[in-house]
Amino acid sequence: ExxxxxxxxxxSEFSTKTAELERAVKAIDREIKEIDQALDKGSxxxxxxxxxxxxxxxxxxxxxxxxxxxxxxxxxLLDVEKHEHLDTAQAMLHSLGKYMQDFAAELxxxxxxxxxxxxxxxxxxxxxxxxxxxxxxxxxFAVRSRIEGSQQExxxxxxxxxxxxx
Numbered sequence: 001e002x003x004x005x006x007x008x009x010x011x012s013e014f015s016t017k018t019a020e021l022e023r024a025v026k027a028i029d030r031e032i033k034e035i036d037q038a039l040d041k042g043s044x045x046x047x048x049x050x051x052x053x054x055x056x057x058x059x060x061x062x063x064x065x066x067x068x069x070x071x072x073x074x075x076x077l078l079d080v081e082k083h084e085h086l087d088t089a090q091a092m093l094h095s096l097g098k099y100m101q102d103f104a105a106e107l108x109x110x111x112x113x114x115x116x117x118x119x120x121x122x123x124x125x126x127x128x129x130x131x132x133x134x135x136x137x138x139x140x141f142a143v144r145s146r147i148e149g150s151q152q153e154x155x156x157x158x159x160x161x162x163x164x165x166x
Contacts, residue, residue, distance in 0.1 A: 038106035042165045045103045048096045049158045055089035056121060056151045063144040067137060079132050082143070089121045089150075107164065117157065121150040 007014050062082035066075055100117055122128070123146040131139040 034106065038103070039165065041099065041103040041106055042161065045096065045099045046158070046161050046165060048092055048099060049154060049161065052089045052092045052096070052121060053151065053154050053158065055085045055092065056147055056154060059083075059085035059089070060144065060147045060151060063140065063147055066135075067140040067144060075135055076132070079135060083123075083128055083132070086122050086147070093118065093121050118150060118153040121154070123147070 009015075059082045062078050062085070066078040066082060097117055123131070123143050127139060127142050127146065131143050
């Protein structure tokens with residue numbers, strides 16, 4: 001440090017270059033910190049989306065079973081479990097909005113806002129009630145179709161996030 005101070009005092013060109021380099025290093029350090037923060041927030045977003053996709057996949061698998069076994073008493077239990085997965089996915093989707101806002105704020109140059117987040121992954125109260133009470137092949141197919149639509153929406157959102165994270 002003493003040698004550095006002596007060189008800085010004796011050579012103004014060295015002093016100027018050193019100051020420029022120190023500013024550049026600080027700027028790079030700030031950029032690295034920003035990138036780390038964006039990656040952290042992006043990882044949280046990606047994790048939530050994957051969790052939602054997992055719950056939707058579990059609900060879809062139960063829906064396939066339910067469609068095939070709609071005449072059996074055990075079908076009601078499949079319906080209940082299927083809707084529990086959908087409720088969990090919906091709760092996760094609700095929390096996703098805040099994390100997406102934080103992530104988008106870190107990415108000034110990338111368009112990623114709430115319009116890309118599906119508003120719901122649930123099938124709707126009417127179809128849900130009909131599925132649980134009347135449990136027939138028509139409601140089973142309606143629920144399955146809605147689940148597949150939600151799966152596609154979440155896949156598209158994940159497809160938008162993945163390239164940013166790489």
